[in-house]
Amino acid sequence: MKVFFEQYFDFHIMGEHFGEGFEAFLQNVLIFVVAGVIALIWGLVLALLRQAPGKKFAPVRFLTIAYIDVLRAIPLLIIILMISGGVPFLTFIPKDIRIPEWLGKPDPFWYGVAGLVFVYGAYTAEVYRAGIEAVPKGQMEAARSLGMSHFQAMRLVIVPQGVTKIPAPMLNELISLLKDTTLVSVIAFGESVLVSREILAEQLNSSALTLTAAFFLVICLPGARLVDYLIKRNQGKISRGAHIEVA
Amino acid sequence: MAEPMLQLKGVHKRYGQLEVLKGVDLDVAKGEVICILGPSGSGKSTLLRCVNLLEPPEQGEIFLEGKDICKGPGSGTGESSWNLDFVRQRVGMVFQQFNLFPHKSVLENVTLAPQKVLGKSKREAEEKGRALLERVGLGDRLSQYPETLSGGQQQRVAIARALAMEPHVMLFDEVTSALDPELVKEVLDTMRELAEEGMTMLVVTHEIGFAREVGDQVVFMDGGVVVEQGDPKAVLDHPKEERTQKFLGLVLER
Numbered sequence: 001m002k003v004f005f006e007q008y009f010d011f012h013i014m015g016e017h018f019g020e021g022f023e024a025f026l027q028n029v030l031i032f033v034v035a036g037v038i039a040l041i042w043g044l045v046l047a048l049l050r051q052a053p054g055k056k057f058a059p060v061r062f063l064t065i066a067y068i069d070v071l072r073a074i075p076l077l078i079i080i081l082m083i084s085g086g087v088p089f090l091t092f093i094p095k096d097i098r099i100p101e102w103l104g105k106p107d108p109f110w111y112g113v114a115g116l117v118f119v120y121g122a123y124t125a126e127v128y129r130a131g132i133e134a135v136p137k138g139q140m141e142a143a144r145s146l147g148m149s150h151f152q153a154m155r156l157v158i159v160p161q162g163v164t165k166i167p168a169p170m171l172n173e174l175i176s177l178l179k180d181t182t183l184v185s186v187i188a189f190g191e192s193v194l195v196s197r198e199i200l201a202e203q204l205n206s207s208a209l210t211l212t213a214a215f216f217l218v219i220c221l222p223g224a225r226l227v228d229y230l231i232k233r234n235q236g237k238i239s240r241g242a243h244i245e246v247a
Numbered sequence: 248m249a250e251p252m253l254q255l256k257g258v259h260k261r262y263g264q265l266e267v268l269k270g271v272d273l274d275v276a277k278g279e280v281i282c283i284l285g286p287s288g289s290g291k292s293t294l295l296r297c298v299n300l301l302e303p304p305e306q307g308e309i310f311l312e313g314k315d316i317c318k319g320p321g322s323g324t325g326e327s328s329w330n331l332d333f334v335r336q337r338v339g340m341v342f343q344q345f346n347l348f349p350h351k352s353v354l355e356n357v358t359l360a361p362q363k364v365l366g367k368s369k370r371e372a373e374e375k376g377r378a379l380l381e382r383v384g385l386g387d388r389l390s391q392y393p394e395t396l397s398g399g400q401q402q403r404v405a406i407a408r409a410l411a412m413e414p415h416v417m418l419f420d421e422v423t424s425a426l427d428p429e430l431v432k433e434v435l436d437t438m439r440e441l442a443e444e445g446m447t448m449l450v451v452t453h454e455i456g457f458a459r460e461v462g463d464q465v466v467f468m469d470g471g472v473v474v475e476q477g478d479p480k481a482v483l484d485h486p487k488e489e490r491t492q493k494f495l496g497l498v499l500e501r
Contacts, residue, residue: 136344136346138346139346139348142340142346142405143348144301145299145301146339146364146412147360147365148363148364161349161350164350
């Protein structure tokens with residue numbers, strides 16, 4: 001048992017590498033924030049394109065659905081590896097985009113962000129869709145009957161209502177996104193998993209990984225509780241709403 | 248007779264195999280109130296939805312102020328086009344389920360479309376909105392949200408919202424069917440006032456009393472066609488067609 005604790009819970013090693021580990025974790029948080037913000041916007045764009053009306057937009061709808069389905073079906077790790085391994089060699093793309101080093105961050109950071117945005121845009125698009133579809137059909141009809149265009153109705157009436165219905169599933173996606181930022185370690189970006197693995201290789205001890213796991217736990221566990229709370233609150237709302245309908 | 252406000256000629260609408268409207272003809276003069284009765288599934292709601300192109304008809308012609316609204320770049324697909332704007336700015340609609348915007352206050356419900364669609368200033372839209380809400384008896388509820396209102400109050404807001412677009416024709420789709428009995432009157436009274444002011448109205452309803460009193464004409468529909476049409480007293484008291492007699496017998500028995 002002693003061996004077990006020494007392997008995973010060596011507080012000496014944890015203490016020695018705490019600062020280093022924490023800083024590396026902040027890199028995960030940074031990837032999360034940048035990728036999260038862009039993915040939330042990209043997902044909404046995808047969701048709106050998927051709902052675009054009429055024959056004219058049929059090809060757009062088809063392409064959007066294809067994108068969402070394909071990106072959700074491929075392992076994120078493969079996407080990240082394909083971007084970082086291939087994009088630098090696509091010489092038809094301007095160098096600043098092909099090998100991005102914006103805001104003082106190295107190119108693996110941006111390849112990681114790109115992979116996460118591509119995939120999580122698809123995931124969040126589905127969450128938005130659920131929100132949009134949960135808005136009663138009469139809302140769109142009322143907006144259209146008042147002369148609004150489809151996109152005006154979406155922007156002014158449907159989306160503002162739809163997003164209030166999805167905080168719980170969206171938070172789930174974000175928790176998942178935070179955890180998946182560790183995949184960027186495979187393309188040699190110095191985030192927490194990469195740093196802990198270096199310590200593991202040096203010391204033949206996993207305690208640094210335990211420490212990193214603890215960092216994620218501290219953020220994600222309250223997040224999961226919050227999701228539960230939001231779901232409960234939302235159910236309360238629905239039953240109250242039903243009551244109003246009857247009353 | 249002057250050119251009718253609204254004229255339907257052989258309007259057909261089907262959903263897949265199901266033919267809901269099988270050739271409907273209807274003339275509506277300016278200022279006329281037409282009450283449409285009929286059993287559920289008779290196509291009366293679909294007819295209203297065809298008139299404002301929420302469900303564009305597949306066949307037939309609908310003339311609004313002399314213009315064929317079914318012809319145009321977007322006809323048959325519900326796409327934006329000149330006729331869609333033309334129609335939606337002239338035809339207001341009130342729904343059975345009110346369909347107020349729950350995330351907007353009462354006043355915002357009424358001022359949103361005038362600002363965003365007609366390009367009115369906020370001040371102008373609010374001035375008009377206040378006056379309209381005053382008129383439907385809700386001038387003291389401006390900043391409340393729809394869920395805090397009774398069904399009857401919500402429906403009156405919905406009427407004010409439609410009127411804010413200054414329509415020439417108003418469509419009412421079973422607007423009292425979702426209301427508790429004691430709330431029906433306040434909505435019907437609002438509609439009666441509107442009729443007295445000369446609004447052209449198409450009213451799908453089960454309120455026989457309203458049809459008799461306010462309607463200039465009663466149209467009885469069944470199976471996707473107009474079965475009988477005419478003066479309210481004639482149709483309601485002395486229906487010629489067997490289907491009308493049967494329906495009225497069932498409704499008035501209650």
